[in-house]
Amino acid sequence: MAKLFLFGIGGTGSRVIRSLTMLLASGVELPNCDRVVPIIIDPDAHNGDMNRTVALLQSYQQVHRRLGQQEEGFFKTDISTLSNISADANGGVKDTFIFDFGGINQSFRQYLHYDQLSVDSKAMVELLFTQDNLESPLTIGFRGSPNVGSVVLNKVVESPEMRFFADNFQEGDRVFFVSSIFGGTGAAGFPLLLKNLKDPNTRLSNARYLRDALTGAVTVMPYFALQSEENQVIDSNNFLTKTKAALSYYEHNLQGLDALYYLADTPDTPYDNQPGGTQQKNKAHLIELLAALSIVDFMQYSDAELRSGAPHFHEYGLGSDSMEVQFGHLPDETRELIAKHLTQLLYFSRYHKQHLPDDKAPYHDNLKLDYALRNEPIFRELNNLLHSPEFGVDQWLNELSQNRRAFRPFDLTTEDFNAMIAGKPVEKKWNDFFNKGLSHNYILDNLNKADKSINEPDNFKKLLALFYDVTDKAFEEKVKVV
Amino acid sequence: MKAFFRFLYEIIGSPQPPADTPVYRDVIFPNIGLLNLGLSLALVVVFYYVINRAMGVATFNKGRHWGIFFFLNAVLAFIIAIWQANAQQATEHSYIYWLATWNAVLGMLWFFLFSLLLRRGSTNASTTPF
Numbered sequence: 001m002a003k004l005f006l007f008g009i010g011g012t013g014s015r016v017i018r019s020l021t022m023l024l025a026s027g028v029e030l031p032n033c034d035r036v037v038p039i040i041i042d043p044d045a046h047n048g049d050m051n052r053t054v055a056l057l058q059s060y061q062q063v064h065r066r067l068g069q070q071e072e073g074f075f076k077t078d079i080s081t082l083s084n085i086s087a088d089a090n091g092g093v094k095d096t097f098i099f100d101f102g103g104i105n106q107s108f109r110q111y112l113h114y115d116q117l118s119v120d121s122k123a124m125v126e127l128l129f130t131q132d133n134l135e136s137p138l139t140i141g142f143r144g145s146p147n148v149g150s151v152v153l154n155k156v157v158e159s160p161e162m163r164f165f166a167d168n169f170q171e172g173d174r175v176f177f178v179s180s181i182f183g184g185t186g187a188a189g190f191p192l193l194l195k196n197l198k199d200p201n202t203r204l205s206n207a208r209y210l211r212d213a214l215t216g217a218v219t220v221m222p223y224f225a226l227q228s229e230e231n232q233v234i235d236s237n238n239f240l241t242k243t244k245a246a247l248s249y250y251e252h253n254l255q256g257l258d259a260l261y262y263l264a265d266t267p268d269t270p271y272d273n274q275p276g277g278t279q280q281k282n283k284a285h286l287i288e289l290l291a292a293l294s295i296v297d298f299m300q301y302s303d304a305e306l307r308s309g310a311p312h313f314h315e316y317g318l319g320s321d322s323m324e325v326q327f328g329h330l331p332d333e334t335r336e337l338i339a340k341h342l343t344q345l346l347y348f349s350r351y352h353k354q355h356l357p358d359d360k361a362p363y364h365d366n367l368k369l370d371y372a373l374r375n376e377p378i379f380r381e382l383n384n385l386l387h388s389p390e391f392g393v394d395q396w397l398n399e400l401s402q403n404r405r406a407f408r409p410f411d412l413t414t415e416d417f418n419a420m421i422a423g424k425p426v427e428k429k430w431n432d433f434f435n436k437g438l439s440h441n442y443i444l445d446n447l448n449k450a451d452k453s454i455n456e457p458d459n460f461k462k463l464l465a466l467f468y469d470v471t472d473k474a475f476e477e478k479v480k481v482v
Numbered sequence: 483m484k485a486f487f488r489f490l491y492e493i494i495g496s497p498q499p500p501a502d503t504p505v506y507r508d509v510i511f512p513n514i515g516l517l518n519l520g521l522s523l524a525l526v527v528v529f530y531y532v533i534n535r536a537m538g539v540a541t542f543n544k545g546r547h548w549g550i551f552f553f554l555n556a557v558l559a560f561i562i563a564i565w566q567a568n569a570q571q572a573t574e575h576s577y578i579y580w581l582a583t584w585n586a587v588l589g590m591l592w593f594f595l596f597s598l599l600l601r602r603g604s605t606n607a608s609t610t611p612f
Binding site for chain 2: 360361362366440441442444445448449452
């Protein structure tokens with residue numbers, strides 16, 4: 001059973017994993033692996049972006065567990081925590097998606113034991129780090145300072161999590177890194193982790209498998225700016241300088257990669273300048289969705305393709321430039337990959353909210369939804385996953401549509417299914433008296449039909465299968481192309 | 483068949499058909515009985531198979547919609563009985579209205595029974611009325 005180990009490093013890592021989870025929830029295929037194991041590496045334990053990604057992953061995991069293996073459908077791909085990949089419960093690894101830093105509740109100065117260093121060493125430390133670096137509390141991460149991150153993250157390789165990961169790494173497993181190049185945690189963590197995993201002298205087990213494993217990475221270059229405020233430690237005016245410095249390092253020092261994806265965008269409206277903590281909760285951005293697609297793209301290549309002529313470098317360009325990206329602005333390949341699935345997910349989420357609780361129909365009666373929606377925990381979990389104002393699908397689509405550049409393929413203000421795809425309303429035929437395009441009646445009729453044809457005793461599994469089939473049919477019959 | 487419909491329409495025992503009894507027993511009972519059955523079956527087919535399956539209408543399947551057909555069936559059964567009595571030139575008598583009412587009740591019974599038997603084949607009303 002091949003696995004994809006996905007290292008999401010820093011805030012960008014968390015946000016990209018959030019987008020990937022949404023894509024997988026919509027039914028996007030991730031070939032060449034049976035299971036994704038996200039490992040979020042961020043010392044900022046209270047980071048808002050990370051915590052809502054973890055909440056989403058946990059919710060997805062519960063839903064997928066109930067659904068089990070399926071040929072196609074929403075939540076098809078298995079997402080697992082590191083500790084879940086092995087039956088061995090004695091690995092000393094917590095059942096979580098987050099790498100456990102054990103709470104670095106100290107400043108960088110304390111972490112280095114600065115006061116116990118020799119005079120020469122102190123001089124060296126002062127040469128490499130500013131006073132601000134030294135006084136920086138590590139509880140909120142590295143605040144855009146890769147020089148700090150590269151010291152702290154070196155510890156990662158000696159951790160029980162990394163040993164557990166290596167112990168359970170098998171031939172055929174792949175590794176992918178997600179990081180930003182202009183911050184602190186990602187910029188420091190990615191090359192460091194890669195170097196340690198590919199190190200021929202590593203003390204980790206399964207070293208040969210690790211060395212030979214197909215490895216990809218997406219490195220996100222600046223795509224947002226931060227509000228310039230006095231006394232703020234992160235200055236987004238330095239992002240480009242830091243990117244250049246890091247790229248120059250990558251050029252000569254990245255070894256062992258089979259594919260590297262670069263993404264960037266011109267920053268528009270600046271974000272609130274929050275260096276970390278619960279307040280660092282940035283709106284989902286198109287770049288993060290595209291970064292998530294780089295993971296899908298990487299997994300679509302066969303072993304042979306990736307190994308021939310590696311490393312492969314990829315960049316991404318929109319089909320046509322727009323500050324409000326709709327499906328029509330995406331290149332054909334991307335559109336074919338996501339348009340139908342995201343539309344299906346939107347239809348499902350919308351119907352779930354607008355009509356499902358009040359439907360009076362055979363499918364509703366047969367699935368005993370009146371009781372299940374109110375009382376069964378898995379149905380409540382699905383409700384959270386779709387509609388939670390923190391981490392739900394609706395919220396994610398809203399954020400994407402509100403950010404700059406906006407990803408706005410849907411009109412999220414309308415309740416009319418015919419008008420939900422921006423710029424591509426479903427045509428209503430004049431002679432179609434009872435089925436006004438993609439109406440409530442149309443969906444209801446097809447739900448009832450599918451209810452008769454799908455033979456599944458579990459009401460939750462059947463509900464998801466019904467909606468996947470019906471939204472698939474709705475797209476094929478009514479939307480056709482976007 | 484005549485015996486069956488006679489049994490059905492005289493089951494309560496009173497009131498009995500007036501003097502021209504043979505017309506009722508030989509013609510009117512079988513006619514309204516068969517028409518009533520056919521009408522109920524037709525309305526059930528229209529509700530469950532035409533509207534809620536062939537036409538793909540999925541929002542006309544509530545209990546109240548079924549109730550509309552149920553009472554429509556009763557009204558038509560009532561009218562059919564009066565029409566048949568008049569058509570067979572039965573003597574004007576209050577019994578005709580009693581018979582029409584009884585026919586309406588039987589119509590509702592047929593409609594209910596046909597609904598139970600046939601509803602499973604419907605797409606959108608297979609759980610209507612309950």
